[in-house]
Amino acid sequence: MDQLSGGEALLRALHDEGVEVIFGYPGGAVLHIYDAIFNQDKVEHILVRHEQAATHAADGYARGTGKPGVVLVTSGPGATNAITGIATAYMDSIPMVVISGQVESRMIGTDGFQETDMVGVSRPIVKHSFMVQNPADIPLIVKKAFHIATTGRPGPVVIDIPKDVTDPKTKFDYEYPADVKMRSYTVPAKGHSGQIKKAVDVLMSAKRPMIYAGGGVIQGEGSALLTELARKLGFPVTNTLMGLGAYPASDKQFLGMLGMHGTYEANMSMHYSDVLLAIGVRFDDRVTNSDVSKFCPDATILHVDIDPASISKTVVADVPIVGAVTSVLEEMLSQIAASKQTVDEKSLKVWWDQIEQWREKDSLAIIPSADGKTIKPQEVIQAVHKITKGDAYVSSDVGQHQMFAAQYYGFDKPRRWINSGGLGTMGFGFPAAMGIQLAFPDAVSVCITGEGSFQMNLQELATCMQYKLPVKIICLNNRALGMVKQWQDMQYGGRYSHSTYEESLPDFIKLAEAYGHVGIRIEDKSELDEKLREAFSLTDKLVFVDVMVDPEEHVYPMAIKGGAMKDMILSKSERT
Amino acid sequence: MRHIISVLMENEPGALSRVVGLFSQRNYNIDSLTVAPTEDRSLSRLTLTTTGDERRIEQITKHLNKLVDVVKLVDLTEGAHIERELMLIKVKATGAQRAEVTRTTEIFRGQVVDLTNSVFSIQLTGTSDKLDAFIAALGESIVLEVARTGVSGISRGEKILSL
Ligand SMILES: Cc1ncc(C[n+]2csc(CCOP(=O)(O)OP(=O)(O)O)c2C)c(N)n1
Numbered sequence: 061m062d063q064l065s066g067g068e069a070l071l072r073a074l075h076d077e078g079v080e081v082i083f084g085y086p087g088g089a090v091l092h093i094y095d096a097i098f099n100q101d102k103v104e105h106i107l108v109r110h111e112q113a114a115t116h117a118a119d120g121y122a123r124g125t126g127k128p129g130v131v132l133v134t135s136g137p138g139a140t141n142a143i144t145g146i147a148t149a150y151m152d153s154i155p156m157v158v159i160s161g162q163v164e165s166r167m168i169g170t171d172g173f174q175e176t177d178m179v180g181v182s183r184p185i186v187k188h189s190f191m192v193q194n195p196a197d198i199p200l201i202v203k204k205a206f207h208i209a210t211t212g213r214p215g216p217v218v219i220d221i222p223k224d225v226t227d228p229k230t231k232f233d234y235e236y237p238a239d240v241k242m243r244s245y246t247v248p249a250k251g252h253s254g255q256i257k258k259a260v261d262v263l264m265s266a267k268r269p270m271i272y273a274g275g276g277v278i279q280g281e282g283s284a285l286l287t288e289l290a291r292k293l294g295f296p297v298t299n300t301l302m303g304l305g306a307y308p309a310s311d312k313q314f315l316g317m318l319g320m321h322g323t324y325e326a327n328m329s330m331h332y333s334d335v336l337l338a339i340g341v342r343f344d345d346r347v348t349n350s351d352v353s354k355f356c357p358d359a360t361i362l363h364v365d366i367d368p369a370s371i372s373k374t375v376v377a378d379v380p381i382v383g384a385v386t387s388v389l390e391e392m393l394s395q396i397a398a399s400k401q402t403v404d405e406k407s408l409k410v411w412w413d414q415i416e417q418w419r420e421k422d423s424l425a426i427i428p429s430a431d432g433k434t435i436k437p438q439e440v441i442q443a444v445h446k447i448t449k450g451d452a453y454v455s456s457d458v459g460q461h462q463m464f465a466a467q468y469y470g471f472d473k474p475r476r477w478i479n480s481g482g483l484g485t486m487g488f489g490f491p492a493a494m495g496i497q498l499a500f501p502d503a504v505s506v507c508i509t510g511e512g513s514f515q516m517n518l519q520e521l522a523t524c525m526q527y528k529l530p531v532k533i534i535c536l537n538n539r540a541l542g543m544v545k546q547w548q549d550m551q552y553g554g555r556y557s558h559s560t561y562e563e564s565l566p567d568f569i570k571l572a573e574a575y576g577h578v579g580i581r582i583e584d585k586s587e588l589d590e591k592l593r594e595a596f597s598l599t600d601k602l603v604f605v606d607v608m609v610d611p612e613e614h615v616y617p618m619a620i621k622g623g624a625m626k627d628m629i630l631s632k633s634e635r636t
Numbered sequence: 637m638r639h640i641i642s643v644l645m646e647n648e649p650g651a652l653s654r655v656v657g658l659f660s661q662r663n664y665n666i667d668s669l670t671v672a673p674t675e676d677r678s679l680s681r682l683t684l685t686t687t688g689d690e691r692r693i694e695q696i697t698k699h700l701n702k703l704v705d706v707v708k709l710v711d712l713t714e715g716a717h718i719e720r721e722l723m724l725i726k727v728k729a730t731g732a733q734r735a736e737v738t739r740t741t742e743i744f745r746g747q748v749v750d751l752t753n754s755v756f757s758i759q760l761t762g763t764s765d766k767l768d769a770f771i772a773a774l775g776e777s778i779v780l781e782v783a784r785t786g787v788s789g790i791s792r793g794e795k796i797l798s799l
């Protein structure tokens with residue numbers, strides 16, 4: 061048994077937990093820990109340029125790999141800077157462990173230098189938190205933190221460590237627990253067989269079924285089983301913004317994303333469905349629209365989720381099933397295989413005929429610019445898809461560009477679409493892409509961003525230089541906070557209150573170059589393909605591609621506020 | 637409807653603030669709250685009263701159960717139960733009023749636990765309604781101070797809340 065200090069024990073425990081990389085930023089309260097980092101070579105530390113970026117990078121890493129992201133920040137401002145990233149991970153149920161330094165135990169409560177009550181400040185946005193009181197508690201607390209962060213409905217866990225706890229002078233016998241049991245924390249077991257039977261009966265008698273699958277399917281590694289089930293049943297599938305990639309976008313049973321900016325066919329099929337199989341979703345208001353009483357009026361709702369609190373929270377489920385998506389889907393498949401019942405093929409045929417009619421509306425058709433030169437933002441996403449063969453990791457920020465990426469990239473695999481769906485955090489995309497690139501050095505990591513969002517974490521250009529991370533940043537530059545402007549167009553008589561920047565936009569090409577990267581500007585449609593290809597051909601370089609796009613473009617379809625899912629604005633001149 | 641929820645939770649720092657924080661964060665109200673360690677010092681029992689329709693109470697109990705510190709909970713109002721609240725009340729009483737206060741206290745089965753020439757301190761246990769009724773019977777004009785513990789409760793019969 062080794063005699064270790066708290067700082068050394070923390071690093072050893074991270075290694076014992078299988079952690080390969082942590083994202084952090086040093087400061088007084090964590091200097092003992094940083095010294096322990098210096099003295100080992102098992103866990104790699106990535107020095108970001110802002111603690112918010114550390115959390116988003118760890119988050120991107122987690123979304124891409126399925127492994128927990130790990131963050132290390134100092135007390136006070138280091139800890140508070142991490143808050144936005146913790147909240148982002150919390151809203152999207154991302155496994156993350158955030159280690160924050162704290163002032164010495166004897167100073168707690170004295171308003172000491174760089175003291176913030178991190179456990180208190182982060183309380184509403186964490187799955188759980190710990191304050192370490194003794195160095196010898198570190199192994200068990202780390203074990204518990206990772207257990208809680210990664211099991212059940214995943215989420216961020218904070219470990220706050222007072223400086224004296226990591227003091228190199230205080231050593232103890234280190235041993236990492238093999239496993240952990242907590243009487244107050246149990247992970248839901250398999251779904252209830254009786255409930256699954258009920259659900260299967262409903263599915264078999266469905267006339268207008270719809271599968272509505274979300275981020276839970278991706279988090280729970282249920283994509284393959286979902287695909288198997290959907291194909292076996294022959295039912296249409298839609299994915300939420302968080303669920304893109306859970307079902308292959310290129311499959312003919314896929315109707316596209318649903319919700320606020322969902323396709324016409326997905327939203328119409330939702331509204332007119334008689335059976336809704338909802339898996340790993342939470343009936344978010346961006347899906348249901350604001351008035352849930354108008355949501356899917358004819359549907360019998362089967363809701364599968366690992367979190368009982370998500371079930372019947374906003375929309376009441378007729379058949380609730382609490383359990384891990386994989387176990388529930390497996391049992392559904394075996395019950396269906398054993399059942400004598402078959403799906404109602406005749407009704408299903410009629411339903412699909414109807415869906416095909418809706419599909420013909422082609423709600424995502426792009427209208428090229430009249431002058432033939434102006435680039436439409438959607439065209440950029442399509443070109444990126446073509447050049448990357450639809451196989452890139454695509455992160456995004458928040459705004460119109462995010463919705464265009466979600467609508468037009470077409471994700472065939474889970475964990476490829478990395479975006480802040482729940483909190484909608486501008487500034488998320490670039491550091492997340494950085495985390496992805498670290499996890500997958502040979503993969504193409506693309507960040508689709510806007511000139512507004514990018515400026516919220518652009519300091520990470522330096523981190524990418526230091527660690528040679530060849531992220532491809534595609535900026536859909538519309539010279540405005542486009543999504544804000546769109547709402548101002550639609551609801552505020554076109555009064556652009558603080559959604560444009562006058563003449564203050566930086567020269568992004570020079571900016572990229574100032575950090576030692578490559579910058580490429582694209583202004584004319586004729587050069588779009590060629591210049592994008594050039595950017596992606598520079599495989600070992602970070603390239604910032606500044607694409608000037610049509611600033612007048614809106615994201616459509618768009619749900620009509622207060623309406624049902626069938627109520628959509630389809631273009632500047634057409635509504636349902 | 638009013639519900640009494642009893643929660644067994646880890647007797648650890650931060651546990652109480654997580655419960656209370658959950659209520660403010662999700663816009664649920666707490667009408668009363670009482671908490672103390674159980675016979676097993678590693679566990680605390682917290683009892684709170686809240687109001688809401690069935691769906692709201694279901695959400696409250698689900699979210700409470702999700703808290704990592706919470707081991708078990710029961711909505712006592714779902715079944716037959718015993719509920720008690722303790723009140724210490726100080727009233728001003730001189731002259732003929734003194735006999736009146738003593739008689740009212742006896743009727744309510746309270747106890748005078750301290751007195752001076754002009755002030756009675758009375759202890760009373762019972763349901764919250766009974767405590768309210770006592771205050772009303774004394775007459776608010778003579779009440780100087782009220783300290784109530786909030787509701788504590790337990791199920792009737794064999795049913796128990798323990799590990
Ligand atoms: C941190 C943060 N602040 C504000 C917002 C509100 N918001 C949502 S989209 C948006 C505009 C984003 O502009 P840009 O990044 O240029 O994207 P565009 O919509 O133009 O594509 C704003 C301000 C947000 N989501 N996040």
Ligand SMILES: [Mg+2]
Pocket residue numbers: 459510511512536537538539540541542
């Ligand atoms: Mg913009």
